[in-house]
Amino acid sequence: MDELQTPSLAELHALIEMTNTLNMEIFYWWCTALMILIHAGFLSYEIGASRLKNALAAGVKNILAFALIIPVVYLVGWAIYNAFPDGLVPRMDALIASMPWSESMGPNIQDNATGIFWGAFALFAATTGSIFSGAIIERARVSAFLVLTLLLGGVLWLLAAAWGWHPEGWLTVKWGYHDVGAAGVVHMVAGFFALAVVINLGPRIGRFNPDGSVNPIAGHSMPMSVVGLMLIIVGFFGFLGGCIIYNGGAQWINIYGQPTTLSAFSFNTLMGFAGGVVGAYLVSREPFWMMSGGLVGIISVAPGLDLYHPGLAYLIALGVGCLAPMVNQLLLRLRIDDAVGAFAVHGFAGFAGLLISGIFLSGYPNMEGMADISFTGQLVGAIVMASLGFIPGYLLSYLLKQVGMLRVPAQAEERGLDLTEVPAQAYPEWAAMHGQAPVSRFENSHSTASIAMENKLA
Amino acid sequence: MDELQTPSLAELHALIEMTNTLNMEIFYWWCTALMILIHAGFLSYEIGASRLKNALAAGVKNILAFALIIPVVYLVGWAIYNAFPDGLVPRMDALIASMPWSESMGPNIQDNATGIFWGAFALFAATTGSIFSGAIIERARVSAFLVLTLLLGGVLWLLAAAWGWHPEGWLTVKWGYHDVGAAGVVHMVAGFFALAVVINLGPRIGRFNPDGSVNPIAGHSMPMSVVGLMLIIVGFFGFLGGCIIYNGGAQWINIYGQPTTLSAFSFNTLMGFAGGVVGAYLVSREPFWMMSGGLVGIISVAPGLDLYHPGLAYLIALGVGCLAPMVNQLLLRLRIDDAVGAFAVHGFAGFAGLLISGIFLSGYPNMEGMADISFTGQLVGAIVMASLGFIPGYLLSYLLKQVGMLRVPAQAEERGLDLTEVPAQAYPEWAAMHGQAPVSRFENSHSTASIAMENKLA
């Protein structure tokens, strides 16, 4: 606005560089905000997918997971991402530069980047934790969930990203691994982690009959679930925005440094969503699976958001969208009770998406000096991601199971987790109308801490 | 960040041009994301506006409409917009350039524009489809709705936009039609389409008594409806953002090429919302109509968002906000059962807004060589939009009615559409508490496809 004096060429260059720095910062600020909408969506959807007696316990664990993952990503997660692109041996300089006491890890008017990227990574971490969280509702202890989700969101996702979602990650460098929209590094890791935990956790009481047949257990509010899932789709635009790199006023690049556009993301995200909904509808006819199919569709095309033709993206999403509900049925046949289909929607769809991208994108060149995209590379990457989710998830949940900390007692499960894990009631008036005694709020709560405080105060 | 060498003037120019290209792309990316929030809002609001027995059927049709409209806009809609600004004779070069196999209709690092604009247009299309969808709840077949909404969202809205919301549309060129915020091309087309369909569809069973008096049929959850409507208001900022053209670092222009600002949009959108809420409140006192009044207010000032004084915008919105609930009462007197007031809120408000703009904006110059804004021009435009919605909607729904495909059988309507069209229950536990038998989920669903699959798998 002050145009008193015409600046020099160098001054003008500095001005536009700063403009681009601010543009970058603003872009990821909104990505971060919309990823919190993913969290609002998961909150609504998982509460709705729980029965009345477990509704709040589902929500409480989601809120706590979000709040606990953030500081863990601050303390260790960010360092893991930056220091481990080569595998399990850290780059010491990057490790030190990411420590909480380093110059970049706080307000610093010389650094418009670290905080905003850290914020986006923290929300990716929270998303990873939330993907897992739906699978174990209605019988896992909140405390066990928190330990597990901190491992997943605070450590594993960042290791996965360092390996396969980093310009110098070994999977890309050596195998040409191409996973632009994080189908493997977020969705597969979380989905396979969920599968491993659910195997150790066991099904909800009454889920299976002795003859192996399945008893449907529907959540208490399908409307909350489907609206929540639509909020997640809105938030996906923040998530996928976080998957493209604003490159200082030059063309967008993907996380590996190859040029791309938001226009390509727009085409393929929307067509993937559309195909996935229709695919899941054709097989299931159910609103819950239709909306989950929208997620499946986006995840299934996520590896090649930058390269697919939109028509191809639609067809891929349609196909994987048809298969995902069947994968969940298969788990049920194996007596595995994944309460919201987290494995089918995230683990399977990510896996299928990576393999399919290995077929259609095989031969596309990677950055100079790195392996081309290939089916083998995508397969190797997918196996790494599956393992990185499954093995630690299996081991830690097995350990928690052995020490009796994984699952609430059968009696507590029958009465509902809201009584034991929260304690409060989701809908106290409706509960009272149906003859249930009130569970009081914090104000005169049954929890020892509150009663103690109450005594002190009142 | 790299300031090793000062660039030349031409290099700097290229840098800033690219910056502006990215700015444009980012802006519409967020518009697209927020327009999905409109969809989340409609989902919540229509589910809430349905009775318990029809809650999921309302949601299912919304989700499917969104998913089906996207590929139709990809396959034909985008071409319609680009090729038909002159009327019904296509511009062949534009038609060919918009075909799915053209260079611009996929990832192309030379084209940062097409995908992002296509995405915004696809969401406008989905919005158009959603506006219509509330009117026909609780008795229309999902299949009939889908056929109708594909015509509306995938074809008619794009023809309306080509004619009246395109820099070279014949309505603007010849008549000076001025509809900056899409009051006519989106809201009127959808509202008049809804009216036509509702006439053929007929009222819900029990809506009217033989003496013509009206039985209120309230939705099962007013809270879901009003929260959903507030989400739509948030999403309106994406929609209206999609109505202003980022012009490469020069001043914003409206869709016709005239300079404007987002500041003007901010003033008039908020004042329009405020006036509309108060107007509808004065007449109805009802939360559903108050929030709908907010939509009415924004729509009523949408044609002149770029030109109105904010005080005038408030008064227009207040007036139209008072009238909209009365228009719905008038329809009821005519035994027309528009379940959510879609015609009053979108059709009537768009119509009134265009006529009022013809009074206040008459004489404003249009672009060079085009007709000035005039009352006649706005009236002609409004009539065209009404016809473009009403006539095809009437004909297609009449046809569907004749072949018995428009409406579910009376018995199915009495029992509720969730049983026949979905089938699932919105709130299975509450239903069970009130003695209703469970409708199982996909897992052991009544639908033939699912049962067949179940048999195969389990």
Add this chain to the structure above:
Amino acid sequence: MDELQTPSLAELHALIEMTNTLNMEIFYWWCTALMILIHAGFLSYEIGASRLKNALAAGVKNILAFALIIPVVYLVGWAIYNAFPDGLVPRMDALIASMPWSESMGPNIQDNATGIFWGAFALFAATTGSIFSGAIIERARVSAFLVLTLLLGGVLWLLAAAWGWHPEGWLTVKWGYHDVGAAGVVHMVAGFFALAVVINLGPRIGRFNPDGSVNPIAGHSMPMSVVGLMLIIVGFFGFLGGCIIYNGGAQWINIYGQPTTLSAFSFNTLMGFAGGVVGAYLVSREPFWMMSGGLVGIISVAPGLDLYHPGLAYLIALGVGCLAPMVNQLLLRLRIDDAVGAFAVHGFAGFAGLLISGIFLSGYPNMEGMADISFTGQLVGAIVMASLGFIPGYLLSYLLKQVGMLRVPAQAEERGLDLTEVPAQAYPEWAAMHGQAPVSRFENSHSTASIAMENKLA
């Protein structure tokens, strides 16, 4: 896109200045949109926090408050902010320049700033009004609430901002008051206003026993409340975005003109949220307080979002998050019934946050010629903000009480405000299942206006 001719240095400078102008406008456009999500969140959260019989009355007052505050900010609020930085004597030129008939207060292609900033301020005003609105649910008259909230949102918040959130506000100039994220000027003013009104309003019937013990009154839908609170967290990114100044392509500045970054905001907002949730969880174990704790956390670090180390922000938020639920318990002991803890969450957290910032930020230099940040300055500012909320709130609510307009009659409170203040039912079918007579909608409403109209029309 047209690169036919290389522009001159001056032309290029103008181009980039315009780019930055548009960037600024776009940034605050999205801030405004996301702040409406705060409103959607408050709507959901307050409806959920009300008992069934009062659910819609809670929502109606929120919607009306939003709609009424907007024109008041247009007519007087914006002028107050601009004219009163010196205290109670207006700057006449600024006053005149902000009048509704001035050039800047409408569409003006020479002014890309006023409308967009006005919009953000109007949403800050609406947020202020909403903070207050939860405290008084279930017994205040809607009309009394509206009068009070117009004073708060339309006048007081803007005076607070002129004094303490303006580059030349007397609190900053003389006392070095530093309140970057509006902890005092928004949250304290609203929280202390709420406290004052609640004192005059008195507790809900049945809230306290004669011996002073507390009866818990839980809202009817905890899920609606917690999802609403998470939407508010999303919206907070709009709110806090509105607290940082886009400075024409130079480094960001805070409202006082000192350099900062969005990166710093990202670090401290997320760490503050996380700490607050955990703090409130440790004390209360309750989902409602956990999510409120997230708000507490952000508010408690808001004064120093630009300067805190993220680890410090976490600890501050953790501590204040522990205290806030106890502050609400203390109010209960004093028989003060703040239905949603608005004072504890906003008033107390803002107050604590300002005092803590006085400790940790003491000695930081302010802009040239202004007092440094000091504990005394922060204390003075906090006292001013508390008084600016409390005193007018107390006086006006006392006046309304004296003339019998503050509270609904006891009988109406017992029957529920939805019957008297709306009138409609939130969930008519569930109500009917439990034997309640229907309250009809507008269509054949009990309200005189509607009946009159109905008679005319039908």
